[in-house]
Amino acid sequence: MTITPEIQCVKKNPTIPSRRKIEIANWIEHLKMIPHPEGGYYREIYKSQEFISDQELTTIRYHGKRRLSSSIYFLLPSNEVSRFHRLISDELWYYHHGSPLNIFIIHPSGKLEKIKLGPNWRNGEVLQAIIPRGSIFGSTVIDEGYYSLVGCMVSPGFEFSDFTLFRRDELLRLYPQHADIISRLTIP
Numbered sequence: 001m002t003i004t005p006e007i008q009c010v011k012k013n014p015t016i017p018s019r020r021k022i023e024i025a026n027w028i029e030h031l032k033m034i035p036h037p038e039g040g041y042y043r044e045i046y047k048s049q050e051f052i053s054d055q056e057l058t059t060i061r062y063h064g065k066r067r068l069s070s071s072i073y074f075l076l077p078s079n080e081v082s083r084f085h086r087l088i089s090d091e092l093w094y095y096h097h098g099s100p101l102n103i104f105i106i107h108p109s110g111k112l113e114k115i116k117l118g119p120n121w122r123n124g125e126v127l128q129a130i131i132p133r134g135s136i137f138g139s140t141v142i143d144e145g146y147y148s149l150v151g152c153m154v155s156p157g158f159e160f161s162d163f164t165l166f167r168r169d170e171l172l173r174l175y176p177q178h179a180d181i182i183s184r185l186t187i188p
Contacts, residue, residue, distance in 0.1 A: 016079060017145050024077055024147050031073050037165060038083045038138070040076035045151075052156055067157030076101065076148050078141040084171060084185045085138065087154065088162045091131045093117055094151040099143035100125050101150060104181050106136040106171075112178050116142070117150065136166060138185035 016024070027033070033041035048068035076082055078099065084106070093103065100118025107113065117139075118125035131137050141148045154162075168186035172179060 016077060016147075020145055020147070024075070027075055027147075027149060031075070033073065033075060036074065036082075037163075038085050039080045040074055040082055042072045042074045044070065044072050046071040046153075048157055066159070069153060069155040070157035071151060071153040072158075074150050074152050076139060076141055076150075078144050078146050081185050082137075082139040083187065084136050084166045084182065086134065086136045086164045086166070087131070087158070088133055089154050089156055089158070090133050092153045093129045093131065094153070095119060095125075095127050095148075096151055097149040099141045099146035099148050101139050101148040102142055103129055103131065103137060103139045104185065105131055106175055106178060107132070108134050110175055110177070112175075112181065117148075118142070136171065140185070 028041050031043050033043045036042040047070045050068045051065045052068060073096075074082075075098075084104075093101075095101070095117045100116055100120065100123070103115040103117055105113040105115065115129045116123065116125040117127075117129050119127065139148075166186060168182060168188050171182045171186060175182065
């Protein structure tokens with residue numbers, strides 16, 4: 001196993017059991033993941049070879065042509081969070097392995113929704129979830145000392161220019177009623 005900075009960071013974490021650290025490090029190495037700006041690790045695995053032209057895009061929220069779709073693997077250790085962010089396209093999340101995940105969505109109306117992404121429907125978990133465009137969302141791993149491995153698909157295809165990461169003060173001004181979760185899923 002090559003000890004990359006990403007794997008070194010996981011191995012140093014005291015909140016994750018040793019066996020689990022090895023599992024996480026193996027996934028990161030096997031899937032060739034890198035740190036994601038929102039937290040966790042990712043690897044882009046698919047970008048459509050077909051494009052939608054500027055003329056075919058009927059909305060001004062996109063600038064330039066876009067691939068039809070794109071997809072990533074996303075791994076989130078329990079000692080990290082996926083910080084609140086927003087995309088200008090719908091995003092579909094698919095559970096693959098590990099702990100279930102809580103996805104917290106603040107809709108444009110201000111309503112807070114929590115989706116449990118995971119394999120156990122008896123616990124109210126779903127195998128896939130849709131995050132509507134324009135929503136602000138982030139996630140946490142449910143089982144302490146574990147991790148979640150999911151897939152995320154965006155259509156039209158993801159570009160980092162479509163991604164907004166929020167600071168705590170911005171969201172607290174807009175949604176003070178959600179201060180607890182905003183404080184947990186943002187940085188000052």
